Amino acid sequence: MSAAAKFYIETFGCQMNVHDSEKLEGHLVGHGWCKSADPELSDVIILNTCSVREKAEHKVLSRVGRLHRIRRRNPGLCIVLAGCMAQAWGTRLFDSAVPVDMVLGPGAMVRLPDYYTRFLRNRDPVADTSEPEAIFPLDTRLLPLPRHHFTYLTIMEGCDNYCSYCIVPHVRGRERSKPADQIMMEIGQLVKRGVREITLLGQNVNSYRGCPGGFPELLARIDSIPDLLRIRFTTSHPKDISPALVDAVSCLPRVCEYIHFPAQSGSTPVLTRMNRGYSREDYLEKVALIRDRIPGVALSSDMIVGFPGETDADYDRTISLIRQVRFDNVFAFKYCTRPGTSAAELVDDVPGGVKSDRLSGLIDIQRGISLQINREWIGRTAEVLIDGPDRRGGKLTGRTRQNRIVNLQGECGRGELIPVRIEGASPNCLYGVQV
Numbered sequence: 365m366s367a368a369a370k371f372y373i374e375t376f377g378c379q380m381n382v383h384d385s386e387k388l389e390g391h392l393v394g395h396g397w398c399k400s401a402d403p404e405l406s407d408v409i410i411l412n413t414c415s416v417r418e419k420a421e422h423k424v425l426s427r428v429g430r431l432h433r434i435r436r437r438n439p440g441l442c443i444v445l446a447g448c449m450a451q452a453w454g455t456r457l458f459d460s461a462v463p464v465d466m467v468l469g470p471g472a473m474v475r476l477p478d479y480y481t482r483f484l485r486n487r488d489p490v491a492d493t494s495e496p497e498a499i500f501p502l503d504t505r506l507l508p509l510p511r512h513h514f515t516y517l518t519i520m521e522g523c524d525n526y527c528s529y530c531i532v533p534h535v536r537g538r539e540r541s542k543p544a545d546q547i548m549m550e551i552g553q554l555v556k557r558g559v560r561e562i563t564l565l566g567q568n569v570n571s572y573r574g575c576p577g578g579f580p581e582l583l584a585r586i587d588s589i590p591d592l593l594r595i596r597f598t599t600s601h602p603k604d605i606s607p608a609l610v611d612a613v614s615c616l617p618r619v620c621e622y623i624h625f626p627a628q629s630g631s632t633p634v635l636t637r638m639n640r641g642y643s644r645e646d647y648l649e650k651v652a653l654i655r656d657r658i659p660g661v662a663l664s665s666d667m668i669v670g671f672p673g674e675t676d677a678d679y680d681r682t683i684s685l686i687r688q689v690r691f692d693n694v695f696a697f698k699y700c701t702r703p704g705t706s707a708a709e710l711v712d713d714v715p716g717g718v719k720s721d722r723l724s725g726l727i728d729i730q731r732g733i734s735l736q737i738n739r740e741w742i743g744r745t746a747e748v749l750i751d752g753p754d755r756r757g758g759k760l761t762g763r764t765r766q767n768r769i770v771n772l773q774g775e776c777g778r779g780e781l782i783p784v785r786i787e788g789a790s791p792n793c794l795y796g797v798q799v
């Protein structure tokens with residue numbers, strides 16, 4: 365039996381990390397551990413970290429630095445750095461100025477209870493960054509009760525794409541899929557616990573291999589689960605979006621008309637250096653296919669500006685792609701070198717100031733497009749799944765099938781699906797009244 369402890373978790377990074385933290389929480393509670401909302405009153409502080417950009421790592425390092433104060437008051441404290449940054453840095457974290465006791469990669473977090481028992485015996489630092497092989501197990505009974513009617517579920521982990529800028533394949537290991545039968549069982553249990561909307565997670569869900577028909581078959585099976593109202597998924601790699609997937613989104617009533625499929629750049633030479641496996645034209649063909657078969661579909665993208673060798677003309681092509689596609693939303697980032705990736709061998713030659721200008725130029729243009737698209741909703745009625753009162757506790761908030769946030773006046777509860785007449789719009793959300 366391992367030693368039980370009071371633990372506190374803080375999560376950085378993407379939705380998969382958020383879900384991993386929930387799973388870890390359930391796993392530790394299953395071992396008799398007790399969750400605390402206060403790091404000052406905890407035996408173990410876990411930071412589940414992200415390594416995707418330098419900024420993400422700086423955030424973690426400065427957070428660990430600030431934990432010094434707590435350790436001074438509680439010398440028995442165990443600080444665990446878990447997740448992607450732990451995997452990328454390994455034992456180098458013990459040499460850094462930050463006080464860390466354990467370094468556990470995404471595949472090793474599950475062994476925390478045993479490591480903690482060992483740590484209590486000898487107080488030796490622990491590092492486990494063995495290659496992640498399995499998917500972090502999920503015991504739906506032990507998951508924290510969903511705070512909302514929606515939740516995430518990892519259906520596959522790892523990535524085999526090796527985009528030249530990206531650390532994810534280096535920290536999350538090779539692609540592996542959860543069997544479809546297990547996913548069906550898990551979603552069934554989540555729905556019994558009140559979940560009405562599920563977002564299926566994978567670095568590249570289109571290469572899901574957990575059933576013979578792949579991702580489209582999985583979507584069709586999930587679509588038949590009673591009482592589940594909405595299905596979303598992320599992320600789709602543009603090179604792998606198939607007509608079968610597009611048809612699944614188009615025909616399955618619960619699968620929402622929203623596809624996040626990151627272009628990263630609008631310039632073919634840059635896409636080639638990024639090792640993305642498609643050209644600008646290929647991408648636009650996929651957009652045409654999607655728009656043709658899924659009326660009213662919302663599209664969003666990630667974009668990187670300032671990739672090595674990106675000229676003004678390359679950047680202009682990215683902007684022209686954004687104008688041509690008219691994405692509902694774009695998440696844009698300045699390129700930063702990740703050690704160990706193949707792009708780290710290219711010269712990071714776009715000056716910082718130019719990257720910043722390109723980023724803010726892109727964001728301004730996209731805000732204008734998002735506002736136009738949102739204004740087109742005024743006067744129409746949208747189906748909104750209610751999430752609860754808005755942040756100020758006044759009106760209600762929810763999302764449309766196209767994943768747009770709606771702030772509204774109405775009388776209904778969390779998890780209800782209602783028609784809302786849209787009366788106003790900003791770049792980030794819609795305003796409406798329950799019909």
Ligand code: SAH
Nearest residue numbers: 529530567599626666667697698699700702
């Ligand atoms: N699997 C997903 C998400 C990957 S990480 C996908 O393929 O889309 C999320 C986003 O971070 C990426 O889409 C990319 O836009 C951005 N990103 C990844 N590495 C980066 C780097 N080195 N510099 C800047 N942005 C990066």
Ligand code: SF4
Nearest residue numbers: 523525526527530532
């Ligand atoms: Fe990174 Fe590319 Fe894999 Fe996405 S598809 S996780 S960007 S390597």
Ligand code: F3S
Nearest residue numbers: 377378414415416448
């Ligand atoms: Fe996610 Fe960051 Fe890891 S984006 S997969 S937590 S490197």
